[in-house]
Amino acid sequence: MDLSNINIEQYLRNNDVKPSYQRLKIFEYLVKHKNHPNVDTIYQELVSAIPTLSKTTVYNTLKLFLEKGIVQPILIEENEIRYDADVTVHGHFKCEICQEVYDIPLDLSDMKTEGLEKFIIKESHIYFKGICKRCNIANAQ
Amino acid sequence: MDLSNINIEQYLRNNDVKPSYQRLKIFEYLVKHKNHPNVDTIYQELVSAIPTLSKTTVYNTLKLFLEKGIVQPILIEENEIRYDADVTVHGHFKCEICQEVYDIPLDLSDMKTEGLEKFIIKESHIYFKGICKRCNIANAQ
DNA sequence: AATAAAATTGTAATCATTACAAAATAGTAT
């Protein structure tokens, strides 16, 4: 899903989140950058524009967004939680060289899920690790 | 892959791990139980049999196993790392009721990985969250 | 404007993980 053209204030309201300045800016950062940042990255990137910003607010806000279902945590590396404002089912690829996390369009519909009969699937997550196209080509030079 | 009938001592040696008593017991626990435990569970389950066991040793040992590629970390929940001695590609399902983590046989070969041309995939991970068969049936009563 | 409710902030507390050095164990040479 492409959130880049939504009205963020309205989107937050529609999802039962009062759009304070900090919440707007944090969600806007996720939507604009699509870089699956962690808490610290969000804080560091915003604190210059919002000098009074507290890291606690970033934690609180992401927790709220998670509860309201408008962000999802991306778990690829141990001891690193990244966040994604795109909550539709899609895959991720993390490059071991440049550390970047790419989105991967996915069609899981025809996947054989042998052994999951009578299981209720509420969430599906898939991710890959390896070397991205850019780093692969750069290394080949 | 089924590790239940291997000679654990030999398996560790083959993978460049000296089979100390603690390492044997920790790996044996993973192989025998297949429950994808976290550090604390492993420690709690073994400390009665090995009263001198230190949690640091559990951390050290799992770190070594990871480096040697004979365990993989399972990341499903935020702030919880579980470990799996089965390092072949397979999926997992975590039940939100009983918290159990199930193995899911997977065939990712025919999955459409649009957008990954020229990417080198070294690891593939997939997991689901929801309600397991047992809890689903129990709830239906 | 006064009051109440909600959100933000800064600091302190917590807790999992890591660093580190001492003790114990295993391996090797004499």
Place this chain on the structure above:
DNA sequence: ATACTATTTTGTAATGATTACAATTTTATT
């Protein structure tokens, strides 16, 4: 077998990310 060396384990202290909490600020309501 003994002395010596290397490796592993252990317990404690340090680290660092996250959470708890109360004070302050902001927003909403009367």
